Amino acid sequence: MRQTRPLPDTHPEFSFIEWPGFCEYRVENWRLARDGSGRIIRGAVTWTWADPIVPVILSLLWPRVRWGLLTGTLAVVLIAVFVWFRCSQVLHESVLLFPPHGIQFECHRGFPLFSPFFVSRNFIHMSTLEDFVIHEGLRRWDVRYFLAAFKRSVTGELSIKNLLPHFAVLLEVYQGAQRTMFRRDLDTPEG
């Protein structure tokens, strides 16, 4: 296994991992601050200022609220939703290339201190893969680039759709996929 960071200065969260027989382009859920200070801004956090507020609110409400079935159920549901959101943070997303069989998109979710609790994998066989492109679309008020795999007979699948890294990262993944899966060298004039 060999891990490198193709863009160490601008996007150190992006790494390329070579395994025997396949390779992985991984984007972790953190980034450098845009102001050039080098400060790390984490997307998946362990504790925030809001976490202690929940038990404080609970302790304040406990003696004041007449706990019944409805209120108890509501409280349990709210706590469960809170725990769910904290334990389903995106840790990292990956594009795995299995030449010549296909590509796989993965999204690892969980709590940052532990191994991922949930992993979603989407394997696209080469027989159904028509093309792998960089596309752009509207997200809220922004225009964002994203990677998309076009499948035959259906619309397509999005890759790294939660983190939506910047174009430089997408370009590396795109070029790697074109080289590895489609045997297309984009650095040459013919490519």
Next chain:
Amino acid sequence: MDTTIFWPSDVSYDGFCYGWILPAVCVAGVLVADSIAQANSVLDHVYLSKHYLSLENLCGRPAILGRCTFRQSMDVRDRDCFPPDIEDCGGSLGRLPNFNSRPYHVIYYRRHEATSMRFYSMDDPWLTTIGRRTLARPPFHESFMEHDFTGTRNVPLTPGKSITLINQWNSAKQLHHLVETSGMKFHLNSTSQSSRISSIGSLLLTFMQSSQCLQRISGVLHSIAVLSMRLGFVSTAVQQLDVRTRNFIRILAASHNIRSQRVSPSQYIEFYNGVWIILNDIIIGVAFRRFLRDNRVLLAEMIVRGLEVVTVGWIQNTLVWLDSWPAGLKLNTELSRFYAYSFIGMMGLWKRLFGLWLPMIPVTIGVVEIASCFGVTMVLSLLSDFLCLLTVHIHLCYVVSSTIYHHVLRLVGSLWNLFRAGKRYNVLRNRTDSWDYDVDQLLLGTILFTLVAHLFPTIMVYYALFALLRLSIIILHASLETILAFMNHFPLFALMLRAKDSQRSPGRISMLNMLGENTDGRVVMVESHPLPFSVIFVQYVELWYRLAEHYHPSRLARYIFIGQLITVIPRDSIHYLSNKSLDNA
């Protein structure tokens, strides 16, 4: 490029590995033999086996791929984590990959027993016809891809190659059995194992496959289907009979392939789903029949009292109330009296007809009891028909009042254009144009407008009454139709299969990249994912869209406002939803 070898995860002993080399190297098993010649002779014996031909059609011709050895110092338990050492030993086909010189890596897969009903599948074959249509690429995407000169134009592998690889994984265990038992003994094992699949199902299939019985039943069912299809517009019950008959015909047609296990996964699940739906329908119907028998008298009394009060008495009282300046609203006395007495007369006529039917209520309940033996769906369809029959008078009143309202509304609109600014509606150009009216035309139009404007509230009030009644009946119809459609097409077997053993209802595969327990490297395993619920219920999504489109509140409100007749959803659009996919399979 490294060679990928698909290796069965349960094989970790030395010997000659055999399998397929196209579309990818897939090892089906390991044969313990002294020499390559002996291994080839075993395979030659397998080629002569009776069950081999179908396997070759699905997967291709297997061959000896090489000799594999696991490290001697390794514990048996650790062998699964380390790939074997494969050396080329000169196979007979001459097209084998040279493992000695080219590096290779291993991807593991699980060999499933044929009798376990577990298998791998890609997503495309699972989608029903409706699912494919729902998820199909929009036309502009097709033209976009066609004209995109920057596209990679991936030379497609024929779809069959991916399916061939899947078939190889699914058939590896079967080939292993053929090799191990060398044909004859496997045949006995397969027949004894297949009889254990489902004792009830086997008995049923055996009965159905009695050729004479099958032909007679099929003939009768075809006749019923043709007749009920022609009369389907008359009654929901007849259409339900058509739906059930078609289900039976499909089940009978598929029974032969099911018995011989030569079916696709979708055919297998659709067959058993159809059987389960029918059996559950009949079970619930029989239980409902018992309920009817135990409460026959009480139900008859409730029907007599309730129906007469609700469908006749209450409406008559309401009409009388409307005729008596309801809530202080002063309607036109003469017109209101005409409306009220006309409709009350219609109610009275209906009440007399209803009285003629009252003595036959026990017979009607008996008919429903008999129908419940054919399933609760038949009961629901009969209820839908009874609802239509028992509300005929309301429907007639609604048609009359809505027709009058619609025409008066158009008249008001037309006269409003005249009264307002001397305009008129141009039918040829479909727009409102200015027009020079004569004085007498303007005078007459103004008089008519005043007349209609004063009569319109009275017309609207009586129309609103019957429109609300019609809407209530439509909601009841919609509920019954929805329940009926859900019960006819519920994917019960698919859900139970997914809950019991998700590997038996695979939707897609993925590559599981996990850390080996005793190795620093990674072990890649082919993992099967169950069918997602969105695919299982894709027909319900389509059904929901059709129901929502027809019964959308804004659509109904618009129809009520403009006086257009509100109808129930055409039965063809919901009853034959999934049947089309089965017909195309």
